Amino acid sequence: MSGETLRVVGQRVRKVDGIELVTGRAKFAGDLVFPGMVYGYAARASVPAARIKGIDVSAAEMSDGVLLALRGGDIPGPNIIGILPPFDQPILATEVIRYVGESIALVVAESREAARRAARLVKADLEPLAPILTIDEALAEGARAIHPKGNVTCANRLVKGDVEQGFAGADVVVEGTYETSHQEHGYLEPEAVCAVPSADGRMTVYASCQSPFHLRGHIAANLGVPASSVRVVQAYTGGSFGGKDDVATEIGSLAAVAARRLDRPVRIAHEREESIIGSNLRHASRIHVATAAKKDGTILARRIRVLLDGGAYASESPFVTVKALVHVAGPYRVPNLLVESTSVYTNKTYSGACRGFGVPQSTFASESNIDELARKLGIDPLALRRKNALKAGDANATGQTYPASVGIVQTIDAIEARRGALPPLPGNDGRWRYGRGVACLLQGISNGAEGVDVVGASVQVSQDGSALVGVGLTDIGQGARTVSAQIVSEILGIPLPRVTVRSVDTDSVHDSGPTVASRNTTVGGQAVKMAAMEVRKSLVGMAARMFKVEGPLVDLRDGFAVLTVDAAARIPLSDVATAAYWTGYPLMNLAFSKAPDASFDHETHQGSVYIAYNYGTHLLDVRVDTRTGAVEVLRHLACHDVGKAINPLGLEGQIEGGSLFGFGLAHLEEVLFRDGRIVNANFADYALPSIKDRLPTEAMTVEDPNPTGPYGAKGVGEPPVAGAAAAFANAVADATGIRFHRLPISRQEILLALKANEGKG
Amino acid sequence: MKDETMRIEFTCNGKLTSVEARLDMRALDLLRDLLGLTGTKEGCGRGECGACTILLDDEPVNACLLYAAKLQGRRVQTIEGVAGADGSLDAVQEAFLEEGAVQCGYCTPGMVLSARALLRKNPKPDVPAIEEALSGNFCRCTGYGKIVRAVQSAAGAAQRAEGAVQRAEGAVQRAEGAVQRAAGKASS
Numbered sequence: 001m002s003g004e005t006l007r008v009v010g011q012r013v014r015k016v017d018g019i020e021l022v023t024g025r026a027k028f029a030g031d032l033v034f035p036g037m038v039y040g041y042a043a044r045a046s047v048p049a050a051r052i053k054g055i056d057v058s059a060a061e062m063s064d065g066v067l068l069a070l071r072g073g074d075i076p077g078p079n080i081i082g083i084l085p086p087f088d089q090p091i092l093a094t095e096v097i098r099y100v101g102e103s104i105a106l107v108v109a110e111s112r113e114a115a116r117r118a119a120r121l122v123k124a125d126l127e128p129l130a131p132i133l134t135i136d137e138a139l140a141e142g143a144r145a146i147h148p149k150g151n152v153t154c155a156n157r158l159v160k161g162d163v164e165q166g167f168a169g170a171d172v173v174v175e176g177t178y179e180t181s182h183q184e185h186g187y188l189e190p191e192a193v194c195a196v197p198s199a200d201g202r203m204t205v206y207a208s209c210q211s212p213f214h215l216r217g218h219i220a221a222n223l224g225v226p227a228s229s230v231r232v233v234q235a236y237t238g239g240s241f242g243g244k245d246d247v248a249t250e251i252g253s254l255a256a257v258a259a260r261r262l263d264r265p266v267r268i269a270h271e272r273e274e275s276i277i278g279s280n281l282r283h284a285s286r287i288h289v290a291t292a293a294k295k296d297g298t299i300l301a302r303r304i305r306v307l308l309d310g311g312a313y314a315s316e317s318p319f320v321t322v323k324a325l326v327h328v329a330g331p332y333r334v335p336n337l338l339v340e341s342t343s344v345y346t347n348k349t350y351s352g353a354c355r356g357f358g359v360p361q362s363t364f365a366s367e368s369n370i371d372e373l374a375r376k377l378g379i380d381p382l383a384l385r386r387k388n389a390l391k392a393g394d395a396n397a398t399g400q401t402y403p404a405s406v407g408i409v410q411t412i413d414a415i416e417a418r419r420g421a422l423p424p425l426p427g428n429d430g431r432w433r434y435g436r437g438v439a440c441l442l443q444g445i446s447n448g449a450e451g452v453d454v455v456g457a458s459v460q461v462s463q464d465g466s467a468l469v470g471v472g473l474t475d476i477g478q479g480a481r482t483v484s485a486q487i488v489s490e491i492l493g494i495p496l497p498r499v500t501v502r503s504v505d506t507d508s509v510h511d512s513g514p515t516v517a518s519r520n521t522t523v524g525g526q527a528v529k530m531a532a533m534e535v536r537k538s539l540v541g542m543a544a545r546m547f548k549v550e551g552p553l554v555d556l557r558d559g560f561a562v563l564t565v566d567a568a569a570r571i572p573l574s575d576v577a578t579a580a581y582w583t584g585y586p587l588m589n590l591a592f593s594k595a596p597d598a599s600f601d602h603e604t605h606q607g608s609v610y611i612a613y614n615y616g617t618h619l620l621d622v623r624v625d626t627r628t629g630a631v632e633v634l635r636h637l638a639c640h641d642v643g644k645a646i647n648p649l650g651l652e653g654q655i656e657g658g659s660l661f662g663f664g665l666a667h668l669e670e671v672l673f674r675d676g677r678i679v680n681a682n683f684a685d686y687a688l689p690s691i692k693d694r695l696p697t698e699a700m701t702v703e704d705p706n707p708t709g710p711y712g713a714k715g716v717g718e719p720p721v722a723g724a725a726a727a728f729a730n731a732v733a734d735a736t737g738i739r740f741h742r743l744p745i746s747r748q749e750i751l752l753a754l755k756a757n758e759g760k761g
Numbered sequence: 762m763k764d765e766t767m768r769i770e771f772t773c774n775g776k777l778t779s780v781e782a783r784l785d786m787r788a789l790d791l792l793r794d795l796l797g798l799t800g801t802k803e804g805c806g807r808g809e810c811g812a813c814t815i816l817l818d819d820e821p822v823n824a825c826l827l828y829a830a831k832l833q834g835r836r837v838q839t840i841e842g843v844a845g846a847d848g849s850l851d852a853v854q855e856a857f858l859e860e861g862a863v864q865c866g867y868c869t870p871g872m873v874l875s876a877r878a879l880l881r882k883n884p885k886p887d888v889p890a891i892e893e894a895l896s897g898n899f900c901r902c903t904g905y906g907k908i909v910r911a912v913q914s915a916a917g918a919a920q921r922a923e924g925a926v927q928r929a930e931g932a933v934q935r936a937e938g939a940v941q942r943a944a945g946k947a948s949s
Contacts, residue, residue: 014858021866022854022873024800024840031799186901188804188812188867238802238867239901272805477865477902649861656904657864683809683899691895694905 007557008490009711012649016485016501017475021236029208029235030192034265037194038067040251040258041115041268042103043122044278048133048347048676049146050097050126052104059121060107065114067262069122070106075257077222081249082314083214083514088147089313089350091222091250097126098146098312099349100677101277103250108258108266131347131676135286135307138344146312146345153310153317156325158339158605160399166301166336170292174373178289178365179742182309182671183282183664185354186688189238191247191279192269195219195255203256204231209248210240210476211514216506218249219256230256234504240476241661242353245514246315247279276681280352281671283320283343284309287328287365291373292336297384299373301336304328306362308343308351315352317343323444324358325605329397330366331408331442331615332388337397339605347676355661356721359443363722364666364729364743367439371730372739381730382419385440385617386412396442396613399606405714407641407704408440408615414639414700415617422635425621428735433624434634435735439726440617443719444610445709446519446595453519453595453611456510457527459488459535460588463581465559465573466498467535472512473524474504478717479650480520484528486646487710491532492539493556494573510590519595520717521646522612525710527593534589539573542580546571595708611708614716616640618659618723622731629751631667631732636695638723643706643714651716655699658720664689666725666743695724771832773798774842782829789813789824791832792839800840800870804899811898814871815839821878823897840870843877852922853877856915857908864902871898876912884923885916 020026043060057069072079072094082089093102105122109115132138138151145151167173193207203223209215212232220227232252237244251268259266270278285308292301306324310317325341374381389408395401415438425434447453457471467488475481481501489496502508512524536556543561544551547569555562560570580587600607621635638655645651668687672680680686705712725743733739738753770779773796782791792798792815801824804812808823815824816838844850853876856862863869872895879886879894886894891912900908 012861015861015863018858018863018866019850021863021869022850022857023844023848024798024870026866027799028802028867030803031793033797186899187865188810188899188901189802189865190804237865239865241901272807272810477867479864653861653864653903653907656906657902658904660904661901682807683805684807688899688901689905690899691905691908692892694909697904697906 006490006711008486008496009646010644013482013486013496013647015479016482016496026236028189028192028238029194029206030267030269032194032206032235034194034196037265037267038108038110038262039112039115040106040108040255040266041112041119043105043107043119045093045097045100045102045104045124047097047126047128048100048131049129051129052093052095052097052124053127054125055104056123056125057105059123060118063114063118063121065110066107066118067110068108068258070254070258075222076224079222081218081246081253083245083316084314084318086314089246091253099347101349102312103278106254106258108262133346133348133673133676135309135344138346146347151345153314153343153345154321155340155342156322156605157603158325158337158397160397160606161336163301163303163336163338167292170300171295172376173290173292174369174376175290176369176372177741178287178368180285180361180364180665181743182284182351183354183669184276184671184686185241185243187239187241187243190270190272190275191244191251192267193248193252193255194265194267195252195259196265197259197263202229202231203259204233205252205256206233206235207248207252208235208237208244210244210474212474212504212506213511214245214514215249215252219253222253223256223260232506234474237474237476241355242357243279246352272683273681276686277349277678280315280350281311282354283351283358283361285361287362289365289369291369293373293377295377297377297379297387299332299334299388302329302334304339306339306341308358309346310343311346311348311350313350315350317351320358324362326398326444326609327359327442328362328366330363330370331390331440333390333394334397348673349678355658356718359441359718360662360665360722360725363439363441363726367726368729368739371733382412382416382438385438389440398600398609400608405612405643405704405706406615407702408442410702410704411615411617411639411641412440414702415619415637418637419619431626433626433735434621435624435731435733436619436621437727437730437734438617438619439723439730441719441722441726442613442615443722444613445522445715446611447513448598448610451513453513453523455512455524455527455593456590457524457531458509458588458590459528459531461492461535461539461577463574463578465494465577466500467492467494469499469501469528470509471524471528472504472509473520474515476515478520478654479647480524482650483521483525483646487525487528488532491529491536493558493560495559510592519715521713522706522709522715523593523595525646525713527591529710530591530593531589534591535587538580538585538587539576542583542585543571543576546576546579612706612714614640614642614714614719616719616723618727620724620727620731622735624732624735624750626754629747629754631747631750633695636697636724637700638697638720639700639702640716640719641702641704642716643709644703644712645701646711646713651701652699654716655720656697658718659695659697659724660689662721662724663695663728665721666728667745668693670744767830769829769833771834772836774838784830786829787825788827788829788832791829792824798839798841802867802870804867811871811875812868814874814898816874816878819878819881821875838874840873843873852918853880853915856911856918860907860911860914862903862907862911868898868900872900872908876915879912880916880919884919886912
């Protein structure tokens with residue numbers, strides 16, 4: 001690796017774990033079978049709020065094939081899960097029911113059918129409470145407290161400059177309230193775990209999950225054993241998007257407790273309905289935005305209030321609330337800014353992490369408002385955004401500045417250049433209305449304000465010159481293993497087929513925290529790079545001795561150590577590795593990548609929060625059918641500043657997939673509650689985008705290298721969601737002349753609004 | 762009735778298979794639990810997501826909606842039967858990898874089988890035909906664009922392969938003709 005030319009990083013490469021997926025050989029957690037395995041199935045609450053007087057499992061226990069029925073009191077440990085304080089969520093509810101679908105008992109039986117049948121026989125003696133189902137009900141004076149400390153999960157403020165003064169000097173103020181609904185992750189694989197006890201007292205849990213170390217901690221605590229006696233192995237995971245965290249700890253703990261009691265392997269595999277009602281959703285939101293600007297479009301100040309409906313338990317609400325707080329002002333210079341962000345409890349399925357983590361909701365609100373400002377001032381929407389866009393050295397919402405890798409202007413320019421070359425949209429005729437929307441966004445990469453950010457990675461080279469890589473973050477479909485393999489291949493010159501990246505096993509990698517915040521490539525990749533660089537020293541040092549030259553004259557590439565001055569002089573890496581082994585050079589390294597700590601004022605949220613931001617600009621053209629309200633997306637340009645694309649093929653997949661996720665939020669998807677009960681907990685009634693709904697996304701990138709990421713890379717898993725959702729809303733507003741203030745902007749909503757407008761006309 | 766069983770005989774991935782199954786068993790569970798063919802996935806249990814797609818006499822069906830007894834005497838292909846015995850991938854599998862049409866991979870077995878069924882009937886599908894054929898298979902990861910491209914690419918690869926076969930056959934015929942002509946001359 002000469003440092004100038006990259007051979008593997010930056011190439012379009014196939015997924016390193018692709019063959020087992022296209023052949024169906026990959027074992028997901030629900031595919032695993034162990035001798036003597038039995039099946040767990042939860043009994044769930046059927047009312048949204050009640051005091052529990054008793055839970056009777058005797059009939060279930062008598063049912064055919066049933067081996068065990070667990071209630072909350074049977075959990076040896078604290079019967080609590082949760083990723084963050086306040087740790088308010090029981091595994092099995094014992095005193096109070098807070099949402100429909102909450103687990104109240106687990107039945108374990110010889111077959112899945114027997115367990116399922118018996119779970120229906122669990123009887124709960126309940127004293128119903130009036131459910132609290134909306135943000136307003138939760139915040140109403142005198143409202144019943146869903147949790148002892150009240151109905152506010154958390155409340156944060158961001159204060160920058162003097163917002164009153166900013167508004168006082170304004171030529172124009174644009175104000176609006178914007179709402180979004182709950183979204184379901186909709187990963188194709190419902191949650192599943194399999195807990196396998198072993199004779200030495202240890203417990204191994206194979207799990208479809210996102211953050212294996214969360215599972216290990218909770219499972220150990222709830223078993224009442226040391227963490228060192230629990231091993232969590234991530235099985236192939238069929239999508240997660242933030243959704244397989246809390247619920248994986250719930251079923252992982254339950255399966256482990258049952259497995260210990262029975263001394264038999266226990267599998268819990270959710271059905272689709274359970275996956276929707278019994279695991280977290282995306283927060284619904286109501287966001288009020290007021291923006292003050294000068295006539296020339298310069299933003300002077302923004303005053304924003306974010307309210308998030310977090311459902312029955314805290315889950316990741318505290319972090320989502322902060323993420324919304326920090327992102328809602330957008331990728332702009334806003335000298336005077338006041339944001340209040342609050343999350344509340346309601347008696348609904350809890351909300352937590354979901355691809356974008358508060359940013360899609362915030363971006364929809366902020367970008368709708370910016371669009372209204374552009375319209376009011378008669379300024380081109382892209383030009384207005386460009387005028388206010390952050391540049392390197394500018395203070396962002398938290399007052400943080402970056403010397404580089406602030407690529408928002410480049411993404412605007414790239415979209416602008418493309419827009420300039422496009423034919424004009426057709427004019428509206430009787431039936432069809434055409435419109436174009438743009439949206440800009442930013443998304444913080446790394447845990448940042450959400451906690452310490454350490455990743456451990458190991459690289460070991462065998463005597464045959466192959467490499468084994470372990471990293472503490474998970475591949476949940478996004479292609480993380482491939483990125484790690486490319487980095488190791490690049491540094492050690494080992495061809496990709498000879499680099500193996502293990503799945504996460506808590507026994508053999510360092511606790512690297514959760515796989516969240518688009519941090520896998522950025523922070524995880526850095527750890528892999530560091531470990532590989534250490535092993536490289538041994539290989540280069542050994543090869544130099546073999547060549548009888550100085551180390552700098554040796555390069556590793558294509559499976560050989562070569563002389564930089566004479567590429568024909570080469571030694572197979574297997575010979576170098578073997579010699580290094582017999583010479584006693586270390587061929588394994590464990591490295592830690594630690595992102596700089598966030599340091600900010602908790603009262604004002606001013607300070608350093610994230611190690612980097614991904615920036616993006618989306619453009620979306622639509623055609624609206626005024627007879628049916630149907631929207632056809634004619635064009636979608638999605639441009640992101642990714643720092644450096646490690647695997648452009650995988651990166652495009654992230655942008656295309658993330659965009660459709662956002663389009664679903666904006667147009668198709670809504671978890672519908674009636675009296676606190678989800679009434680569309682299946683894929684017939686919940687409109688997951690199908691192949692016919694796909695966007696004509698054209699993924700574009702600009703690369704403004706991020707000094708904190710490997711080869712300058714920044715994560716891209718989450719950011720496209722916000723861009724596509726907000727651009728869609730703006731495109732529909734442009735086409736119809738109607739500003740929609742709530743997502744999803746469904747076909748039906750559009751038709752109703754068009755009809756109402758006709759009436760006025 | 763629920764405990765009654767019956768012997769079900771069918772062809773599974775080219776092999777005659779005989780298995781004793783409960784009458785109320787789903788084809789999905791027979792394949793997964795009795796035969797260990799876990800490449801067929803369960804995503805919804807209601808025929809809405811397509812993760813459990815198998816080919817029944819070359820037609821894609823949702824194995825979660827099918828009673829095991831319905832397999833009697835039929836020909837079944839699961840994802841495990843797509844690649845060659847030597848591990849060689851078929852054109853659709855290759856194309857899914859090459860085009861980046863796989864992310865988490867949970868929908869992939871069903872997608873591959875639906876795509877194969879399409880290409881068998883319609884070797885040159887246009888985009889609407891691909892959309893129609895895959896509209897019963899959900900994917901949450903990819904946004905579908907790369908899946909459409911993969912099917913197009915597999916169709917192209919198959920046509921190129923067929924073209925090569927036809928060219929080879931033509932060459933053989935021409936060679937045979939030449940041989941016959943030569944033989945005719947020799948005998949005359």
